[in-house]
Amino acid sequence: MGKLFLKRASYLGRRRWYAALGLATMLLLILSACGGSSAAAGDSSNVPGVTNDTITIGGVLDTTGAIKVICQPILQGDQLYFDKINKAGGINGRKIKFVQVSDNGDTTKTRDAVRQLVEQDNVFGIFQVCGSGAANVASAYLGPKGIPMVDPVGGGSKFIDAQGKTLPWMWMTQPNYGDEGHVLGYYLTKTLKAQKVALLYEDDVLGLQQKTTLGESLQKYGGQLVASTGYKATDTDFSAAIQTLKSANPDIIVLNGLPGPTAKFVAAAAQQGYRPSLGYLANYPMADNSWAKVLGKAGEGIYVSGYTSTNTPIGQEYLQATSGDSVFSAYKFYGYINAKIFVDALQKAGKDLTRDSLRKALDSQFSGYDTGFGPSLTWSADHHSGVSDFMFLQIKNGQLAPVSDFIKASSVWP
DSSP states (O other), rough: HHHHHHHOOOOOOHHHHHHHHHHHHHHHHHHHHOSSSSSHHOGGGGTTTTTTSSSEEEEEEOOSTTHHHHHHHHHHHHHHHHHHHHTTOBBBBBBEEEEOOOOTTTTHHHHHHIIIIIIIOOOOEEHHHBHHHHHHHHHHHHHHGGGOOEBBBBOOOOOOOTOOBOTEEEOOOSSOOHHHHHHHHHHHHSSSOOOEEEEEEEEHHHHHHHHHHHOOOHHHHHHHHEEEEETTTTTTOOHHHHHHHHOOOSSEEEOOOHHHHHHHHHHHHHHTTTTOOOOOOEGGGOSSSHHHHHHHGGGTTTTEEOOOOSSSSHHHHHHHTTTTTOOOOHHHHHHHHHHHHHHHHHTTSSSOOOOOOHHHHHHHEEEEEEESSSSSEETTTTOEEEEEEEEEEEETTTTTOOOOOOEHHHEEEH
């Protein structure tokens, strides 16, 4: 019947028929390019960053600026674990290509760094943005686009919106500073027997969050926050801060925020011959031997909060893999164990990898998940926060040594 139609059609009719066919073909091509084909639902062939033999992942880790002391060893740990997986054949036959960009520790440059990874490097998803502020900038860009971000590096990273609803495309592994503040208050009063506590905190929303939770926990357990003072990340002169806290005659000073400024504070206080009777307790960003090394003799006896242990199979695996390192790096270990979590998620997402399949795996297959560093982790569609178990360490002979078991935040608060 088609042949009969063509024979009887006029020249004008044939032109219209061919034009319609061409238009239909062009529309199909446009729909396919925009992701309108059925392949997007379960076929990895058109998924950004995914080919038959590679998965391209992006990360924003400062290796040139103010927080490279934290981010650079984390990157080294990431690469160590990804190299191990790639040597073993990858994930469902695909090897990981990890593209790292530095934002110089400057949150005003973070968005451009993330945009480069997404729009130029065509990454499948983001694994790690180093720094709470940077992670929140990245999440605001990635979330509306439905691009997954796993493990923002910072206890102040937002995993819920202003209404308290879980952000659907961001998953934390770290504990948040609010939970840590509650555990700090408990440990200070119940174990160290401190009654009068002072606080040096990073003067931003993150430091203020811990100031609030530390204060309410101290009050619950019979202690008191007698003084506090904030600092900026760029501060170098801490003489006024020392006098403010010293005048309150605290038993101990809590150090919150960043390794550089807190080390400068301790060093300046030591030069003045001042140290509280119980010394100092630092929150978990300082839980690395590099901080103890910077402090030198002034650091002896300082307590530090932490949340990872190497007394696990994955911890022992890491120690063997890094046996040639001159000193144990908690930051590098952090990268290694979190790369493992991310790889496990990619494996659970299946061979037909899509952003939706990864999201479903993260939301449904991480209940009571063994992190490999001590605490367990639970994610669901309504719960994307990190672990909430803390342990305490103390600097002894220039090295951090464990002095407590894990304490769950939910066991001490409310």
